[in-house]
Amino acid sequence: MVKKLSTDPYKGVRDFYPDDMAVQNHIFSAMRRASESFGYEEYAASILEPAELYESKTSDEIVNEQTYTFIDRGERKVTLRPEMTPSVARMVAGKRRELAFPLRWYSIQNFFRYERPQRGREREFWQLNCDLFGVEGVAADAEIITVAASVMKELGASEDDFEIHVSDRTILDTLYRDTDKKFSLGLAEETHRAITRLLDKRVKIDDFEQQLSTLLNGNSEAAAWLIKELESRKSNPSLEALRARLAERGVNNVIIDTSITRGFDYYTGMVFEVFDTDPQNKRAMFGGGRYDRLLELFGDEKLPAVGFAMGDVTARDFLDSHGLLNTRGSTTDLYIAPVTAAFVPDAEKLADELRRKGARVAIGLTDKKVGDQVKVALKKSIPFFAAFGEEERGGNVRVKHLETEQEESLTREDLAEFLIGKRA
């Protein structure tokens, strides 16, 4: 007896049926348009990376609890990448002498994290990563934020739909040193990093102040001081300059917010997060920042780098909650339905003719009734439909727009151009 296999995908990953894929391609194509309009070039790496790539710099939680890491048949320890930045840093370091800087690179790739699947969080997700290598300073920081804002606009968002919160890691560094000095704590570098990660999770943690105080050698006075000071250091000349630069470029929804830290250890300067302004859903959707020292991991000199990553799941949720997710259009222009199977070869000839002219045509290959074939085309959201029988062998083709039920009679010669012209 053969065991019956389950049709479920692996837990926490998604199947993309054509309707889902159309939404995914809609999101990816907005990401691509925005990135390429700023001269960013596409690159990619494998989902499999040597495990050591994550063992030094990615946040501890991700490495210890959330990576998919295993030993291959050749005894190599490998990881399914949980984020792109280590891979892109590896690639840039690997060809640093050959590449022409500045580099503007983007990728749309998938990632794995072993988390409990929940709304907005899957074990496999996709991300746009945009990075600018080789330029320091406010112009580069402003550019990367402008690209992020452009992706939102390409997705159909207006400036009211989102807010960009900016901060700077150096504010935190100074603050930690000041707290340390004021309360004579003798904090290690690693404690600084732990505080930053804790601040990043602040809204999700109930006993935040308790945990902060633990990190500060149990000094609750120091914890309270740090929280108060963090709030007061909002007026910062470099962040003001960044906001002014963005305003000049038409990006006006920028807020200086020192509570933004980003979880990853590698950030060295500006950090930002894009928030949904919907009161039902007011949360950080994605972000990025400056990470000038990541290439040192590969024994390289530091290299100015700034970038961001935006996930497909948050993008889809945003579109959904803002009513921006319109129903899909098929990639197919026309469905040709032979009235009986005997007409299939001649209908195929017409279809092949139209394809050579650039139209995208599906065709019925069986004896199915024309009415049933209409249903098939409707279910696939194919916009145009044509029955093919004796009349169509020589003469005109009657084409029906399925949504409006409008019919037009066209010559074989005009049909392809008509269909292509009707594409959205």
Add this chain to the structure above:
Amino acid sequence: MVKKLSTDPYKGVRDFYPDDMAVQNHIFSAMRRASESFGYEEYAASILEPAELYESKTSDEIVNEQTYTFIDRGERKVTLRPEMTPSVARMVAGKRRELAFPLRWYSIQNFFRYERPQRGREREFWQLNCDLFGVEGVAADAEIITVAASVMKELGASEDDFEIHVSDRTILDTLYRDTDKKFSLGLAEETHRAITRLLDKRVKIDDFEQQLSTLLNGNSEAAAWLIKELESRKSNPSLEALRARLAERGVNNVIIDTSITRGFDYYTGMVFEVFDTDPQNKRAMFGGGRYDRLLELFGDEKLPAVGFAMGDVTARDFLDSHGLLNTRGSTTDLYIAPVTAAFVPDAEKLADELRRKGARVAIGLTDKKVGDQVKVALKKSIPFFAAFGEEERGGNVRVKHLETEQEESLTREDLAEFLIGKRA
């Protein structure tokens, strides 16, 4: 001391720097155009699948020696998919009642096999998979082969560059039964499958006849008879009908060749392979066939299915050896070089204007000399270049085509349209 990390990718996988990615996108876009012109819709699944999906039907060699299989943090046995067919069968079986048949589906996805890396073989590779579900018979078989031929044509191949070899698994089934009967061998079903897999690897095996004879209970007379008979069963009415049907549709490079078997166990009817005709490289590049019974694995009734898969590595090698791999064009239209950093903000304004009109523009953000910025643009294959200084603040922009060194002076208003019009 911090350990220096290697910049090498994991063994047997590839990094795609922008130049490599441009080639990859060129191949993928040809695959997409051909598939969509026949009304195929894109779908996708995760690279991670439950391991059991491969344990019953994929060829033994792949499952036992070549899969990446590991246990996740929740004790689930998972596999990085080595091929698409089990995943697509799983997806179709999972929504069989909701889907409108016929289904025409395609995907461009990555796969892993643990093999010794060598020319034309990587541990991670990409494949186009095209499948037509729900239609029996020669029209469907001919369509899927026509799509395969169209991909080759979209890649720039002429009919002389490749040959399509077709056969039918039922010829083998009959032949095995005849051999069994004539020599009273009492062969098991599993032996039939083993013979098919052996035939598939025939050209790569030195002691093929020896191994065949072993499978036939050591009967070398039976082995010799089987080989001779296989050759003689080339004239087959259903394959002749398929060839005629393809010729009607303008696919003329079809050869009936009963030595074609395809390795996978799941094929039930027509099988085909596309061969490179280059005498230096005369080998099967890719193929497919009919597999009407795969959905039974999921407890479903059989469903007519025919499809093929084409890999990126063989596609690239083919383009390379036939001189079809032209140098890439950048996705960026124009590089704007501010003559000093003081001009960056105004140059950005121009760039943003052009972007809003659909042009793709990169910009220098530093004090780099214009001559050095020309070199950067050249290295990135960006076609047009413009310096931005005092003159460009108000007036026209002088745009240089870097390859021909031709210059044109254009108004800001006309520039975007000019750049878009120059795209290939």
